[in-house]
Amino acid sequence: MDQDTSKANQELKERLDAFLESPAARKASAKLLIENALIQKMAENVVNREYLQSVREIRTMLQALDQAENEDAREEKIKNIKDKLSKLS
Amino acid sequence: MAFFNKQVPAPAEELEQEEGEKGPEGLQLLDDPEFVEFLSYGETPIDIQNERDAERYAQQIEDWHATYNRFKETEEGVTGIVAEGLEEYGIELENDDDLKGEVERYLFELVHDDPSKYFDIASKAEEHAQINEEIASEQAEVEALLKKHGISLDKENMSDHPAENEIGKVFAGYDEKSEEKSKRPSMLRWNVLAGIYNKYRQAPGEEKAFQKEMQEAFSKLQSSIERKTEITGARNEMIGIMKDNKDLKEAITVSLKNSLTVRMGNLDLSDIEGIQKIFEAVNTNKDVFGLGISIDDKRRFEEAMRQSVEGGLTNFIESGSWEGRNDLIEKFQNIFSLNKFASFDAKKFTTRFIDDYCDSLRAQMESAQTKKERAELNRKLILLNSIKQETVTKRKIVTSHKASIAGGPVARRRAA
Numbered sequence: 001m002d003q004d005t006s007k008a009n010q011e012l013k014e015r016l017d018a019f020l021e022s023p024a025a026r027k028a029s030a031k032l033l034i035e036n037a038l039i040q041k042m043a044e045n046v047v048n049r050e051y052l053q054s055v056r057e058i059r060t061m062l063q064a065l066d067q068a069e070n071e072d073a074r075e076e077k078i079k080n081i082k083d084k085l086s087k088l089s
Numbered sequence: 090m091a092f093f094n095k096q097v098p099a100p101a102e103e104l105e106q107e108e109g110e111k112g113p114e115g116l117q118l119l120d121d122p123e124f125v126e127f128l129s130y131g132e133t134p135i136d137i138q139n140e141r142d143a144e145r146y147a148q149q150i151e152d153w154h155a156t157y158n159r160f161k162e163t164e165e166g167v168t169g170i171v172a173e174g175l176e177e178y179g180i181e182l183e184n185d186d187d188l189k190g191e192v193e194r195y196l197f198e199l200v201h202d203d204p205s206k207y208f209d210i211a212s213k214a215e216e217h218a219q220i221n222e223e224i225a226s227e228q229a230e231v232e233a234l235l236k237k238h239g240i241s242l243d244k245e246n247m248s249d250h251p252a253e254n255e256i257g258k259v260f261a262g263y264d265e266k267s268e269e270k271s272k273r274p275s276m277l278r279w280n281v282l283a284g285i286y287n288k289y290r291q292a293p294g295e296e297k298a299f300q301k302e303m304q305e306a307f308s309k310l311q312s313s314i315e316r317k318t319e320i321t322g323a324r325n326e327m328i329g330i331m332k333d334n335k336d337l338k339e340a341i342t343v344s345l346k347n348s349l350t351v352r353m354g355n356l357d358l359s360d361i362e363g364i365q366k367i368f369e370a371v372n373t374n375k376d377v378f379g380l381g382i383s384i385d386d387k388r389r390f391e392e393a394m395r396q397s398v399e400g401g402l403t404n405f406i407e408s409g410s411w412e413g414r415n416d417l418i419e420k421f422q423n424i425f426s427l428n429k430f431a432s433f434d435a436k437k438f439t440t441r442f443i444d445d446y447c448d449s450l451r452a453q454m455e456s457a458q459t460k461k462e463r464a465e466l467n468r469k470l471i472l473l474n475s476i477k478q479e480t481v482t483k484r485k486i487v488t489s490h491k492a493s494i495a496g497g498p499v500a501r502r503r504a505a
Contacts, residue, residue: 037174062234
């Protein structure tokens with residue numbers, strides 16, 4: 001990089017620095033941050049609802065363990081529970 | 090602050106003096122300074138020339154007061170969810186007075202511009218808190234039952250998810266205070282496609298690999314887009330980047346259906362018909378904006394950037410000499426040229442320059458010692474990304490435009 005280019009880049013960088021510190025930029029970034037924060041959190045509802053459903057199903061499966069007819073059936077149920085737990089995400 | 094520019098202090102007093110009795114009940118609500126401040130984020134009211142105007146005005150005030158009361162009931166929950174979201178950028182809203190003020194202003198403006206959108210967000214914030222509460226309760230119950238039945242989890246049966254490798258950590262992903270927070274299940278990020286695009290941007294010889302990876306990512310994202318749009322009502326959050334016109338049309342179709350922003354790279358500019366279809370879609374759907382087209386030619390790329398920003402876009406439009414180009418740009422400018430992005434003079438900056446600058450900010454992030462430093466760097470990064478990838482200013486403008494049509498109770502009644 002020649003000296004002129006380097007100097008020009010440095011000037012640009014300083015201008016960008018100044019812009020990013022300016023009240024207009026701070027205001028714009030605040031709005032963006034707020035919007036992003038809201039969207040991200042609201043979008044989580046979908047995932048969280050699905051996750052909640054899975055945890056409920058696991059709880060139901062665990063509650064049904066006592067009704068296992070024999071040890072083999074119980075082991076099978078436990079295997080299914082572990083399998084479902086492993087897929088929680 | 091335009092709401093009460095001239096009329097606010099006067100109407101109630103004048104009516105009392107002239108009629109020797111109290112003005113309409115709605116006007117007395119203006120004794121509450123907090124309510125008056127709330128109203129100040131709205132629109133200019135009608136001129137009050139006579140008693141009928143005053144009654145109409147009073148009715149509007151009463152309606153807004155009902156909205157204000159609902160707002161006050163939900164404000165804390167919405168602010169709370171914003172604060173939670175901001176934590177992911179390393180920002181503690183509690184300790185940032187400037188941003189706290191911006192959040193307040195944002196919510197005030199939102200409830201004035203689009204009350205239904207605000208109350209929709211409020212209900213989702215409530216739902217968010219409720220679901221998390223239920224998750225905590227269910228998790229506690231499941232852990233107790235696992236313990237009761239003596240069930241332990243061995244690695245062979247577990248996924249690779251580090252948080253799930255042993256009992257007690259099964260739900261670490263949902264513990265807000267956990268260090269494993271970042272590993273919790275999450276929606277696919279919207280920059281996935283952009284990431285793939287950037288990865289291959291400099292590798293023209295790997296087009297097939299690019300297409301394959303992009304198609305896989307896009308098909309994964311489609312259902313997420315639809316769900317996210319359905320849930321958040323969010324517009325313009327998805328950036329679809331497709332390699333060729335066939336995929337491009339698909340991206341356009343899906344994105345328009347979901348009111349999302351579309352961005353493309355390496356468009357086949359010889360397919361005028363395809364491009365025209367795209368712009369017809371843009372023309373007939375003013376909620377879609379920020380459509381940018383760039384090509385792999387540095388000179389034209391920079392020129393496209395310059396013209397885009399001058400036209401009010403933060404994305405790029407093609408600046409070649411093909412037929413219809415000028416019409417196209419004019420159409421874009423008619424739709425979008427409402428504002429420029431703050432005082433940022435993008436003419437002087439190439440995307441490469443901004444990329445380098447972002448890299449230096451990320452490097453600083455790694456060595457940042459405090460949350461505050463990280464938050465500041467995040468703030469800059471998000472803004473630069475928006476300049477590069479989003480149409481922030483346009484989003485605001487379109488919101489304002491819609492507000493003038495749909496508006497709050499005042500605007501609606503006035504329109505009627």
